[in-house]
Amino acid sequence: MTVSALCHGEGCRGGNAGGRPRRRTAGGGRLCRPCREHLDAGLGELAHLYEECGRVLGGASPGSLRERTSGGELPGLPFNGAAADVRARMISVLGSWSGLVAQQRGFAPPPRTVAGLTAFLLRNTDWLAAHPAAGEASEEIARLVRAGRRAAFPDPARTVRLGGCPEPGCPGTLALSVRAATPADGPAIVCEADPGHRWTSEQWSALSEAMGSGRAPGAPAPATERWLTAADIAQLWRTPTGTVYRLASEQRWRRQGRAGRTYYHEGDVRACFERRAAARA
Template sequence: MEFHDCPRNHARKLRAASGSVLCDPCIRQVEGNLRTLPGLYQESLHHIAPVSRRMNTTRVSGSRSRDHLNLSALDARSDILAILESWSGLVVEELGTSAPSRSVPQLTRMLLMNVAWLTAQPPAADFADEIEELKAELLRTIDPGPGELDALIRECVMDGCPGVISTSPQNIGAGAKNTIRCSSGHEWEMREWITLRPLMERKRKAADA
């Protein structure tokens, strides 16, 4: 039987598990990370805006209060669905299984059921790394470090607009706290962020090209 080292970064070399690309500790870690994602995803909902936090009665111990719209939480919630769907799509395509519903609990359940197959595939290290980063990203939105508490400043996505989108309190509409506004007056509902975010990414990439 041919043995190889686990491709993930370890303080010391660890042999991969039998039939797997990853070592046993990495497999256990990815399983544990997958199990925590649904709960963290639900908790992150209460950290999007002050109004939703005040309604939340079950906060993670030690989580810090925010006084501005948390775009990072919206980003993290979008990221988790996209990444879980991508890996679930690989399982569906290769194994011919039925696609789960587009929900974090169902997607993680499917990945857990197929974790042995996923960790035996060539991109197993990427799978483990992405699931670990999803957990870390959600934890950062729930309990951010001191340097992550500042309001985010982003360029407006409207063509020719010199304004910026900020999460600071003055840019949350009075009487309608679930809005995002730029300094020039453009306004979006929070639910539109799923559409707004890709536009901002395309604009950033075009500027970098």
């Protein structure tokens, strides 16, 4: 019989536990289920963060559907040192853990690219989650993800414009305010013409049906085609970016590329999250 023990994962150790007791491990490993899922999601997100950091290395404006309110890169100084440092750390840390797995399991080492290293580790997370160093792996991957997000999306505040306000007669545009430290109640979707027209991100599914139609949420509305990035989706539906990429692949969301960025069809995304919410209910 498998005996569970206290989790050593990043979400349960030290200050990350938020004062709650550490959870018990699952499946005979050294991580609880949430910490194990967090490890998988982090590995899945790192390859995309590596690409995003690469985009800002030359001074490209990070993110999508965003507008800087002030400032910008200085002419002649396009190199982003933070993004370069994070990319190097990703190769080093992922290479170290992949080397451990390959050595102790007798496998050939994977290609020394972030995509190759993360794919290799994802195939071996069951083994890694049961290893005595599982806690350290969980913490290092989580730190890499946080550093990658800061480097790839460095703006402390940015605006994602979503379309016309659905309130009758309102000429305003709805905007999602995204901040580095999101309040506990989540980001708000606010009309730029009338701040009283305000919704939470959890109301996005119902709101999106009415956007651009001049009708209140819940009223019949003509079809409106909108496209969102993974970062936008993660903010609107309050879900990890790694989960967004996984769902995009599994559910085969429609996508299109613009200037090197990938955008997903909002209708496909909304239908997917509505199905997930219904299944949980």
